[in-house]
Amino acid sequence: MPHYKAPVEDMMFLLRDVFRVQDIFAELPEQKENDLEIISSILEEAGKFCSEILYPLNAAGDIEGCRLENGIVRTPKGFAEAWKAFSEAGWGGLSAPTEYGGQNLPRTVQILVDEMLSGSNLSFGLFPGLTRGACEAIEAHASQALKDTYLPNMVSGVWTGAMALTEGNAGSDLGLLKATATPRADGSWTVTGSKIFISSGDHDMAENVIHLVLARIPDAPAGTKGISLFLCPKILVNADGTLGARNAISVGALEHKMGIHAQPTCVMNYDGCQGWMVGEPNRGLAAMFTMMNAERLFVGVQGLGVADASCQTALAYARERMQGRSPDRAGTVPIIAHADVRRTLLSMQSFIEAARAMVVYTALEMDREKFHPDATIRQRAGENVALLTPVIKAALTDFGFEAAVAGQQVLGGHGYIREWGQEQYVRDARIAMIYEGTNGIQAQDLVIRKLTLAEGLPVRSYFAQIRQTLAVAAAHSNAAPLAEPLGAALDLLEGVTTRLISGDLAGPDDRNAAAVDYLRLFALVSFGWMWVRMVLACAPGQPLPDALVQHKRAAATFFMQRVLPQATALSQQISAGAGSIMALPDELF
Amino acid sequence: MKKILVPIKMVLDANMRPRVKADGTGIDLSGMKLSINPFCEIAVEEAVRLKEKGLAEQVVAISIGPAKAQDSLRQALAMGADSARLIETDGPIEPLAVAKLIRMVVDEEKPELVILGKQAVDDDCNQTGQMLAALLDWPQATFASALRVEGTVVHVTREVDGGHQTLSLPLPAVVTTDLRLNEPRHCSLPNIMKARKKALDVTPVAACGVDTVPRLKVLGVKPPEPRKAGRRVADVSELVGDLRAAGAI
Numbered sequence: 001m002p003h004y005k006a007p008v009e010d011m012m013f014l015l016r017d018v019f020r021v022q023d024i025f026a027e028l029p030e031q032k033e034n035d036l037e038i039i040s041s042i043l044e045e046a047g048k049f050c051s052e053i054l055y056p057l058n059a060a061g062d063i064e065g066c067r068l069e070n071g072i073v074r075t076p077k078g079f080a081e082a083w084k085a086f087s088e089a090g091w092g093g094l095s096a097p098t099e100y101g102g103q104n105l106p107r108t109v110q111i112l113v114d115e116m117l118s119g120s121n122l123s124f125g126l127f128p129g130l131t132r133g134a135c136e137a138i139e140a141h142a143s144q145a146l147k148d149t150y151l152p153n154m155v156s157g158v159w160t161g162a163m164a165l166t167e168g169n170a171g172s173d174l175g176l177l178k179a180t181a182t183p184r185a186d187g188s189w190t191v192t193g194s195k196i197f198i199s200s201g202d203h204d205m206a207e208n209v210i211h212l213v214l215a216r217i218p219d220a221p222a223g224t225k226g227i228s229l230f231l232c233p234k235i236l237v238n239a240d241g242t243l244g245a246r247n248a249i250s251v252g253a254l255e256h257k258m259g260i261h262a263q264p265t266c267v268m269n270y271d272g273c274q275g276w277m278v279g280e281p282n283r284g285l286a287a288m289f290t291m292m293n294a295e296r297l298f299v300g301v302q303g304l305g306v307a308d309a310s311c312q313t314a315l316a317y318a319r320e321r322m323q324g325r326s327p328d329r330a331g332t333v334p335i336i337a338h339a340d341v342r343r344t345l346l347s348m349q350s351f352i353e354a355a356r357a358m359v360v361y362t363a364l365e366m367d368r369e370k371f372h373p374d375a376t377i378r379q380r381a382g383e384n385v386a387l388l389t390p391v392i393k394a395a396l397t398d399f400g401f402e403a404a405v406a407g408q409q410v411l412g413g414h415g416y417i418r419e420w421g422q423e424q425y426v427r428d429a430r431i432a433m434i435y436e437g438t439n440g441i442q443a444q445d446l447v448i449r450k451l452t453l454a455e456g457l458p459v460r461s462y463f464a465q466i467r468q469t470l471a472v473a474a475a476h477s478n479a480a481p482l483a484e485p486l487g488a489a490l491d492l493l494e495g496v497t498t499r500l501i502s503g504d505l506a507g508p509d510d511r512n513a514a515a516v517d518y519l520r521l522f523a524l525v526s527f528g529w530m531w532v533r534m535v536l537a538c539a540p541g542q543p544l545p546d547a548l549v550q551h552k553r554a555a556a557t558f559f560m561q562r563v564l565p566q567a568t569a570l571s572q573q574i575s576a577g578a579g580s581i582m583a584l585p586d587e588l589f
Numbered sequence: 590m591k592k593i594l595v596p597i598k599m600v601l602d603a604n605m606r607p608r609v610k611a612d613g614t615g616i617d618l619s620g621m622k623l624s625i626n627p628f629c630e631i632a633v634e635e636a637v638r639l640k641e642k643g644l645a646e647q648v649v650a651i652s653i654g655p656a657k658a659q660d661s662l663r664q665a666l667a668m669g670a671d672s673a674r675l676i677e678t679d680g681p682i683e684p685l686a687v688a689k690l691i692r693m694v695v696d697e698e699k700p701e702l703v704i705l706g707k708q709a710v711d712d713d714c715n716q717t718g719q720m721l722a723a724l725l726d727w728p729q730a731t732f733a734s735a736l737r738v739e740g741t742v743v744h745v746t747r748e749v750d751g752g753h754q755t756l757s758l759p760l761p762a763v764v765t766t767d768l769r770l771n772e773p774r775h776c777s778l779p780n781i782m783k784a785r786k787k788a789l790d791v792t793p794v795a796a797c798g799v800d801t802v803p804r805l806k807v808l809g810v811k812p813p814e815p816r817k818a819g820r821r822v823a824d825v826s827e828l829v830g831d832l833r834a835a836g837a838i
């Protein structure tokens with residue numbers, strides 16, 4: 001039967017052998033006590049929680065879904081108890097500041113726990129994820145009084161958070177949003193408007209829901225420069241910290257949707273509710289965007305987590321399902337004997353393991369950005385994160401969805417049937433390509449903003465890092481054959497990068513048309529880089545299990561020979577420019 | 590009760606597939622995931638529950654093994670043990686030597702109760718608790734599936750072939766745990782973090798003055814023969830005939 005086991009061994013391989021986090025954390029004063037031993041115990045224990053408590057609720061939660069009863073959202077059976085257990089075990093405060101009851105652990109550990117949450121129960125995982133995002137925005141921008149009132153209870157999970165940006169007419173283009181806020185005499189605000197698609201907008205798992213709402217104040221400039229951020233609690237908090245009256249916030253409806261059924265996606269009405277401004281007037285979008293990188297990394301990892309869960313079931317199934325014959329084995333064989341099934345499994349694994357490495361690489365940069373004592377290093381790391389954020393968000397969710405479909409295919413007809421859980425993964429994985437900025441918008445962000453960020457220094461340094469690895473790999477018998485095709489793909493990527501920044505493809509339509517293909521090419525080269533680094537970490541003499549070393553070498557070779565060749569096609573597609581796309585008049589589509 | 594001592598062993602994780610070393614001298618543990626022996630984890634849980642019920646003041650975890658066994662001790666600390674001790678040794682160590690080392694610690698720590706796992710899932714010896722009780726000349730109850738402390742007596746329900754047997758032992762006593770005694774808890778994150786600040790004392794085995802020379806000689810370690818393919822028989826009489834021929838009946 002299907003199961004989910006947190007991939008702690010692979011995570012520890014990345015942390016210990018590939019990225020040597022012990023050396024990185026040693027440079028970060030606030031993190032230097034967090035050695036591999038403590039990280040491994042944390043991951044082990046989080047993994048147990050996810051597979052033993054959250055995973056068993058995943059299928060049942062999907063079937064039962066959330067319900068709106070007399071204006072109150074009911075989550076599926078077991079969710080409230082699981083939330084209580086999760087909060088009491090302190091998992092919500094993993095990376096939160098110690099002054100508000102958190103453990104101040106690195107982003108790198110947080111994001112790996114997020115992967116487990118996503119793999120075991122994505123609907124559930126969004127509750128702590130959104131609460132953390134809201135906490136980070138409050139911590140970075142709110143007044144001390146707001147922080148003291150709200151953060152301790154949000155960090156401990158007594159209250160949860162929600163982020164209310166989207167409106168019917170304002171999705172990708174938040175500059176169009178219409179919700180308003182007018183000042184009150186006591187310094188607070190009256191917030192009015194209707195929001196759609198608000199995740200965790202309401203539920204019965206915690207005492208209060210803290211909404212961060214984007215709205216316009218009187219005389220605000222049009223567009224994105226006229227948006228402010230407001231903290232609006234579902235239940236008002238008295239001066240002594242106890243809960244008071246209901247705020248004028250209500251759930252208009254629950255959306256009926258393709259997946260994440262156990263996650264309440266709400267139409268929210270803010271009917272003149274009381275709110276408090278977070279950050280500066282008209283700087284709300286900027287405030288919201290400070291934790292955007294972290295949120296997008298989290299959404300990327302959702303694609304990865306669900307893909308891994310699907311892969312685990314597919315692999316177990318392929319070992320047991322007897323079907324067909326194979327040339328060198330007698331009788332009916334388990335389907336893992338068939339080349340095509342093996343190809344499917346390797347395409348999943350060669351993505352999943354490289355993606356996990358990319359996540360660790362990026363999260364480590366975020367930890368440097370936050371904790372490194374040297375300002376230049378913080379700055380460089382921050383730029384690198386800004387560059388990679390759209391890649392992680394979009395590539396991990398695009399490939400993650402493809403992997404979930406592949407995992408469904410391995411089960412044949414049973415992949416389509418509810419019982420095995422594979423079809424749920426397909427439905428659940430799909431949303432991550434859409435929310436938190438569609439993957440199309442991520443690609444635009446990469447091509448239009450991130451390539452030219454800081455005069456193009458981040459992208460040049462990123463490519464230079466890959467070149468460095470290639471130089472090392474050239475002298476290494478297991479890695480050299482991998483370095484060669486990766487070098488060729490990197491040449492293609494660098495070629496189109498230059499043309500998109502300032503060459504023949506730098507026009508607005510060419511860039512807009514190229515963006516999705518470009519992001520995919522960028523991701524493939526990045527995954528290839530991770531594979532070379534993983535194989536380098538498997539150098540002879542390392543005390544690694546033989547099974548792991550053999551697996552990594554085989555998956556790396558598969559990736560270079562059977563996935564990376566897509567780079568050539570992508571580079572050709574990009575080079576074709578927007579001509580064939582823009583020529584057709586709208587009405588002739 | 591003032592103190593409970595819980596000896597724990599670090600073993601190859603039960604989910605890992607053991608591989609025999611190329612030279613056939615033992616199981617290859619390099620790079621493999623090692624965990625606290627499941628029976629020992631149950632022992633820690635039971636001790637911590639007694640403490641939480643106010644029936645014991647302190648829980649001390651101890652392990653005899655390589656430096657890496659500190660990870661298992663940290664887990665015991667995260668579950669709620671108050672302090673830990675490692676007697677460090679890299680060499681092979683047999684149950685009798687382990688029992689002698691635990692006795693030494695008992696003499697120093699003076700616990701009223703020692704709770705051990707009934708056996709370790711690596712070599713399945715099932716000896717240490719019994720040997721320890723004999724060395725200490727304390728009463729023992731093995732294979733515990735329920736345990737109740739009442740004043741200076743511990744009542745232990747044991748899983749035996751014919752069903753359950755309940756023994757009442759005057760303290761101090763030695764108890765070994767069976768699988769059904771309890772279900773070990775999930776550690777909370779703050780407790781994992783606190784565990785690393787708790788005392789973990791390391792003593793090299795050489796400093797203990799205990800004879801740990803192995804009494805057994807390992808001639809060789811081999812993986813089990815892979816199962817042979819089956820054969821379809823025509824009827825029951827052929828089956829019975831084959832089983833007779835194979836000496837199985």
Ligand SMILES: Cc1cc2nc3c(=O)[nH]c(=O)nc-3n(C[C@H](O)[C@H](O)[C@H](O)COP(=O)(O)OP(=O)(O)OC[C@H]3O[C@@H](n4cnc5c(N)ncnc54)[C@H](O)[C@@H]3O)c2cc1C
Nearest residue numbers: 163164165166171172197198199265435436437438440441
């Ligand atoms: C289940 C679910 C949960 C959600 N949770 C939240 C939440 O908690 N809080 C919240 O505020 N929102 C939430 N959302 C909203 C989500 O973030 C938006 O749906 C998303 O940003 C896209 O906006 P839209 O739906 O209006 O699509 P549109 O903006 O209308 O986009 C339609 C299509 O046009 C493309 N497009 C748009 N502009 C451009 C451009 N300039 N160039 C190229 N292509 C373009 C897009 O890529 C997309 O494919 C959620 C949505 C769902 C479905």
Ligand SMILES: Cc1cc2nc3c(=O)[nH]c(=O)nc-3n(C[C@H](O)[C@H](O)[C@H](O)COP(=O)(O)OP(=O)(O)OC[C@H]3O[C@@H](n4cnc5c(N)ncnc54)[C@H](O)[C@@H]3O)c2cc1C
Nearest residue numbers: 321323324325335338339340341409410411412413414416
């Ligand atoms: C909604 C639905 C409706 C259906 N309707 C009907 C119907 O009306 N009538 C009917 O008879 N059946 C029907 N089916 C069954 C359907 O045709 C089978 O599910 C399908 O043929 C796959 O068989 P399987 O599920 O046993 O998968 P398996 O045969 O177990 O295949 C599992 C995986 O192994 C791969 N595989 C298997 N053998 C090989 C090989 N030799 N080489 C390479 N790869 C291999 C497959 O491609 C697949 O990815 C239906 C199924 C569903 C889900």
